[in-house]
Amino acid sequence: MTGEWNDLMRDRFRKVDTLAASGTAAYPNDQKVGWTTAAARAAAAGIPPEDLPGKSIRVDIAGRIVALRRFGKATFLVLSDRAGRLQAYLKRDAVGEAAYDLFLSTVDAGDILWVEGTLFVTRTGELTVEAARYRMLTKGIRPLPEKWHGLSDVETRYRQRYVDLIVNEEVREIFRRRARIVSFLREYLVRRDFLEVETPMMQPVAGGATARPFVTHHNALDMDLYLRIAPELYLKRLLVGGFERVFEINRNFRNEGISTQHNPEFTMLEFYQAYATFGDLMALTEDMLSSLAVGIFGDTKFPYQGGTVDFTPPWERLTVAGAVARYGGVPEERLAEEGFLREMAGRLGIPDAATSPPGNLLVAVFEEVAERKVAGPTFVTGYPIEVSPLSRRTDGRPHLVDRFELIVRGREIANAFSELNDPVDQRGRFEEQLLRRERGDEEAHFMDEDFLRALEYGMPPAAGEGIGIDRLVMLLTDSPSIREVILFPQLRKEG
């Protein structure tokens, strides 16, 4: 790009030369910064504006110049730092004639500036640093987007997220909140004696979910590896190893389409607790997410896309078949009849309605007629075994598993189940998956002999859960697209 500078950039680059000619560095790195804008505001809080100058509160702050209003022999500017924004006021009389003239001839909106001075409140009521000194810390070459409309072009916002973050304060707030959410969940689990662990992102067998993996290659080992689609099978090995409560917050990778709900890499919280059941995890999830909402909003209710989400416990429980009956308007008992189910699936245009296993069809019908209508938060249970190769069978109902999905606003936020720890049953489930793979199902599980070996040593009875962090953050930041909560969402190559 250097060499293709437009006129605006050329003007600014000339100012670097002007700085150099005056013996001033355009990119110094030795300036210490004593205050944040927020600390300066706090120092002035509660002091009547007329008393403020007499207090001579001396502060020094640094930040990006996001607004610049020049009045000849005085200039107002707004500095933006990690803590907020604060106005500064530079007077020729205060900073000195030569320094002020250099300021006028070299400083633009978008530069990073340090100022030191005392606090006062302007006639219009704005807390302001009256600068005695200033220093250029970084000269910006590219101009900032327009001050009023800002940057709104979605493609530019994602590709040049740094600019988005500079000018759109609400975007910064989304990612601050995302960090708070992750911290909250981490602390919540640590407080309950869960151990945070890291398991392989590159796996010789991609297991733990039904999804297509990315493949990569290790040259020295001359071995193909898969980017993980889930950490599940490794976390359960740790249960075998004696870590009875473990969790991991990390990226999963799935080689599938991109949409407002899907990014190829996304963040998942998975946690596993020995001697717990999926019922225990429902209670834990209710408590964890409702207290998270309180931590963020001070309330269990919060807005989402023009409506309200209410995380106040207890949450609704619904079975897959019950949901199909309610939202599909069919008698629940008939869904147990294979013929009825196939006929209904066929009518809904579900592929392979005549040949797919009934459990797959039931879930497909659920997703077609019910899921998006579930306002939630709702725990959906009664999942069939065919779609749950890693879940424990329900006692007395061996075609069902002890599993729930948490649905909010028609979207899956969490998936949890009592873990299958019977090595013989698990081997059978893998074999069933292999049959599907032979029939062309690219998402079916591979056989994982080492995982079976681990189960043969004995995995304590346990329950585990995965929570899609990005979707949770979408809910809690009122974001309609997953790209709004991922700093650098995946895009095609820039044209």
Added chain:
RNA sequence: GAGCCCAUAGCUCAGUUGGCAGAGCAUCUGACUUUUAAUCAGAGGGCCGCUGGUUCGAUCCCAGCUGGGCUCACCA
């Protein structure tokens, strides 16, 4: 992967029933020492996404391509 929509100055957007390309902000010059999208006067700034086609002439019409958005499909 399919359908619909979009791409004009650094940014936000007009516009041309096909005839030398426009505004605001930003930039540059000048005035202005408590402003808040500061104000006032003047100036510069464009491969109208790319490649073809139609036409005397294309930013505009047509086709293809590239990138993006939304919806659907797949999934979490």
